[in-house]
Amino acid sequence: MSVCRKGAPRMSLQDGLKANSRDNSKGNHKEKTAAGERRLADFLCFAIYSANLAYGRAYKPGLDELGLTYPQWIAIVALWERDGQTVSELGAKMFLESNTLTPILKKLEAMGYLRRQRDPADERQVRVSLTDAGRRLREKGMHMNLVKSSGLKPDEFARLQESVVALRDNLIKAMAEE
Amino acid sequence: MSVCRKGAPRMSLQDGLKANSRDNSKGNHKEKTAAGERRLADFLCFAIYSANLAYGRAYKPGLDELGLTYPQWIAIVALWERDGQTVSELGAKMFLESNTLTPILKKLEAMGYLRRQRDPADERQVRVSLTDAGRRLREKGMHMNLVKSSGLKPDEFARLQESVVALRDNLIKAMAEE
DNA sequence: CTGATATAGATCGTATGCGATATATTCGCG
DNA sequence: CGCGAATATATCGCATACGATCTATATCAG
Numbered sequence: 001m002s003v004c005r006k007g008a009p010r011m012s013l014q015d016g017l018k019a020n021s022r023d024n025s026k027g028n029h030k031e032k033t034a035a036g037e038r039r040l041a042d043f044l045c046f047a048i049y050s051a052n053l054a055y056g057r058a059y060k061p062g063l064d065e066l067g068l069t070y071p072q073w074i075a076i077v078a079l080w081e082r083d084g085q086t087v088s089e090l091g092a093k094m095f096l097e098s099n100t101l102t103p104i105l106k107k108l109e110a111m112g113y114l115r116r117q118r119d120p121a122d123e124r125q126v127r128v129s130l131t132d133a134g135r136r137l138r139e140k141g142m143h144m145n146l147v148k149s150s151g152l153k154p155d156e157f158a159r160l161q162e163s164v165v166a167l168r169d170n171l172i173k174a175m176a177e178e
Numbered sequence: 179m180s181v182c183r184k185g186a187p188r189m190s191l192q193d194g195l196k197a198n199s200r201d202n203s204k205g206n207h208k209e210k211t212a213a214g215e216r217r218l219a220d221f222l223c224f225a226i227y228s229a230n231l232a233y234g235r236a237y238k239p240g241l242d243e244l245g246l247t248y249p250q251w252i253a254i255v256a257l258w259e260r261d262g263q264t265v266s267e268l269g270a271k272m273f274l275e276s277n278t279l280t281p282i283l284k285k286l287e288a289m290g291y292l293r294r295q296r297d298p299a300d301e302r303q304v305r306v307s308l309t310d311a312g313r314r315l316r317e318k319g320m321h322m323n324l325v326k327s328s329g330l331k332p333d334e335f336a337r338l339q340e341s342v343v344a345l346r347d348n349l350i351k352a353m354a355e356e
Numbered sequence: 357c358t359g360a361t362a363t364a365g366a367t368c369g370t371a372t373g374c375g376a377t378a379t380a381t382t383c384g385c386g
Numbered sequence: 387c388g389c390g391a392a393t394a395t396a397t398c399g400c401a402t403a404c405g406a407t408c409t410a411t412a413t414c415a416g
Contacts, residue, residue: 095228163341164229
């Protein structure tokens with residue numbers, strides 16, 4: 001039926017630590033597991049998944065003030081970097097495709113924060129640019145700060161950011177090679 | 179109405195690095211930004227967001243084999259840790275609430291991988307347990323491995339996992355304190 | 357014992373993600 | 387030039403997330 005059906009499944013559903021090497025030293029009532037078995041809390045994929053949920057929730061109050069959702073805000077930030085990006089270019093930056101991006105962009109356009117117009121030189125492409133209102137919104141969002149909520153020192157913060165980016169890019173590279 | 183609406187908005191929409199300190203040394207055609215301005219690629223929240231998308235895509239081929247989605251698989255792993263967890267307990271583990279969890283659990287029940295039954299001692303609660311088919315499915319999923327796709331050495335992998343967990347827990351703690 | 361309140365799940369509406377597909381435009385090649 | 391393939395975007399259906407609300411059950415005050 002769909003795609004990706006070649007030799008795919010040497011891919012893993014198990015990206016956790018090698019074993020239950022994490023002890024219960026911190027007093028949290030962990031459940032016991034037999035030797036060598038993986039607990040949900042030890043999966044890196046789950047750490048990323050749940051951290052993403054946490055970020056979405058942490059951003060919510062600030063985003064409500066702006067009247068934006070999390071992906072809408074990401075799109076605003078991405079668009080602020082350069083005017084006239086195509087949907088594909090924006091998608092490459094945001095790791096999304098037109099099926100997800102188009103509805104988000106249409107909504108932001110309806111809100112008056114950006115313009116979408118076909119490229120006269122290639123009518124297949126749609127060029128997207130922030131309006132003045134969109135730029136003002138970006139400014140409004142920038143004066144807030146979540147770094148302290150992360151509880152990380154600046155250098156830890158920067159190192160973590162780089163590690164996560166490296167992880168992401170490795171996962172994507174591994175997929176492309178498959 | 180809901181919670182978190184007190185002095186909320188000292189929360190940040192800007193968890194990126196302090197400035198555009200990241201140079202373009204790796205040859206990727208980055209766009210230039212004025213001093214002190216943040217690019218999407220420098221936000222930790224976006225790194226987590228995009229890494230989560232990448233994980234979802236990396237897992238897809240393996241999950242298709244199991245006929246599961248990513249959250250469904252997480253639920254199976256979480257349920258495997260102990261029988262008879264309530265929806266709330268499972269939600270605490272997965273960082274989800276009943277509005278999200280109930281439909282997932284109902285689908286997995288319809289697939290025959292778990293049982294949901296009201297607790298006779300407290301009819302408000304629903305106890306969830308894997309069936310034998312559910313446990314077999316968990317086994318089937320466990321023999322695969324994504325660690326090498328991460329491109330990280332085991333110790334880096336473990337350290338990253340702990341950092342992301344710490345980040346997540348700090349974000350949640352900061353929210354609760356607000 | 358009884359009404360008020362609290363708690364646990366479930367339901368509903370909205371907004372993503374994403375696979376599959378549709379549409380429009382451009383490109384390639386004879 | 388003309389037509390099939392490739393490209394860019396949009397549309398549709400399904401499965402999460404999540405706020406708001408509903409229902410059922412349990413607990414508590416008096």
